Amino acid sequence: MESLSNKKKQLEVKPLNFWERAYLPTIAKGLSITMSHFFKKPVTIKYPEEKREFSENFRGMHSLKRDEDGRERCTACGLCALSCPAEAITMQAAERQKGEENLYREEKYAAVYEINMLRCIFCGLCEEACPKEAIYLDGDIIPSDYLRKDFIYGKDKLVEAPLNQ
């Protein structure tokens, strides 16, 4: 049948000549390309050991900040959890007892604070919602792991290290 678009090309299949049938020159050519790459600078990097420079507004792992006196800033107001489109954040509030004033800044604090890193989409809305400047996504890429439960990060992983240590 005749083509309507008239773009079809008719290909001629020619029989291979002697050099083409021999294959060896083509193999040698291919290997020489491979070999030449041994002496070029690689475009990839060995990731966990080497790291590329992140952009300034890169959003990685969350950290719960401390204030200048080393007290936790988070007051468990729940606005991060409310703003989270992936519903990755949960928390439980507790009341600060007498004598804990050097640990927590406000009279209420987050006793449990969990982020499910498999749910998190790193949009940074929690950072924007936080009225206490307590949460920032300034960490690294989340490391891989084998079990799903290990991706639920609690306060032990999220809270910033104390100042004097």
Next chain:
Amino acid sequence: MKVTIDNISIEVEAGTTILNAARMIGGEIVPPAMCYYSKLQGSGGKCRTCLVKVSQGSEKDPRPMPKLVASCRTTVMDGMVVQNITSPEVIEARKGVVEMLLINHPLDCPVCDQAGECHLQDLGYEHGAAKTRYEFDRRTFDKIDIGDKIQLHMTRCILCYRCVFTADQITDHRIHGILNRGDHSEISTYIQKAVDNDFSGNVIDVCPVGALTDKTFRFKNRVWFTKPVEAHRECQTEGCCGKVTLWYKGEDVIRVTGRKDEYGEVEEFICNTCRFDKKKTADWVIEGPRKVSNKSVINSNHYDTLKPLPVVKTNPVLQEANKEQFERETRL
């Protein structure tokens, strides 16, 4: 009597206040009120957020009133013309009032249990400036426990006197009032005497801010993560209607409050047994979910509604399966 509020006319009875006439019309033109409470006699006139402009006093005397008036305390006259949101003067004055109310308010909304259903928060959001001009220290007080179930944070109080009227009118003898005068006024009980009346818990409901809070709900959860459900029970206490709103978190009732209407006023008062002691689903007859305004933060981020796909709507088998799946997912 005919009164016109923001170009909307209504016939009301003599003796009605401008605020109540506006509430009969309803909608956006209702002035906000922090201290007026229709269920409490003598309330109103303290906070000045309900200021309106009367541009025509009455039919007989059409002169405007010289100053803005508190609509909760001013009764209507025949032919009165009132401006609320149509007058820039009123909006400006209200902004000033909000700034004034926020002068001593600690703005600890992230900590406060009232956040999310606080009238001062709404008012500040609508009228207030983003920043304060006040440079001095705010006045501070220690927290006081009034009985074992109610906590008073005097720092957050805006001195609306609603709780004082409640303690006066609902309870049988006076144990709660305002101490000192003017700038130094504070709500208190007589030397931290416990308020142990059967209806004392209602002071929590009438408080427009988080000054009086429920200790059994203290820091348990944020209001917007809980699910309000209307319920009732046969209450033995005399004078208690037993109609409440239960605030669920998962399967647990974490708070019981009176049923509030669109102006944040409880329909009927409830007793302390209903409020503090009956926190099991088995104690209550559930009527259905409470209607929450679309604009309210309580309504945000609630994704778990049953919305079947168009194909599911026609097929009863799929419909049943979808329901089961939904129930399983919400339980998890």
